[in-house]
Amino acid sequence: MFVTPAYAQAAAGGGAAAFTSFVPLILIFGIMYFLLIRPQQKKLKEHKAMVEALRRGDQVLTQGGIIGKVTHVNEDNTVLVEIADGVKVKIVKQTVAQVMNKTEPAAS
Numbered sequence: 231m232f233v234t235p236a237y238a239q240a241a242a243g244g245g246a247a248a249f250t251s252f253v254p255l256i257l258i259f260g261i262m263y264f265l266l267i268r269p270q271q272k273k274l275k276e277h278k279a280m281v282e283a284l285r286r287g288d289q290v291l292t293q294g295g296i297i298g299k300v301t302h303v304n305e306d307n308t309v310l311v312e313i314a315d316g317v318k319v320k321i322v323k324q325t326v327a328q329v330m331n332k333t334e335p336a337a338s
Contacts, residue, residue, distance in 0.1 A: 280326070280328075280329055281323045281324060281326055283329075284300055284303055284309060284323065284326065284329070285300065285303065285332075285333055286300055286301060286302060286303060286333070287299065287300060287333035288300045288329050288331065288332055288333055289329070289330045289331035290309075290311065290326045290327075290328065290329055290330065291326070291327050291328040291329075291330055292311070292321060292325050292326060292327060293325045293326075293327045294325070296311075296313055296319070297313070297330065298311035298312055298313040298319065299311065299312045300312075301318060303323075304320075307322060307323045307324070308320050308321065308322055308323065309321055309322075309323050309326070
């Protein structure tokens, strides 16, 4: 009733225009995936593999900045770490930030 001919013409060709307006959003998501999400997933996967490979005798650095030697690996996701002579601390495996010195596996 009050629609002018200019508005009626613009509404008819909206399908292609709507797709082209989403192209920048799709490109931004693609760039964010390759720059942020994918490297973070890779880093998380490497950390999980490092934590699973912890053995007795490994020298580790915790996220709190404590350096110690693994004395016992428990099945309940905890590790017993000796931080000084006779001082042992039980920590969660996921808090190990880095394995500084890796021990060689015992020969069978």
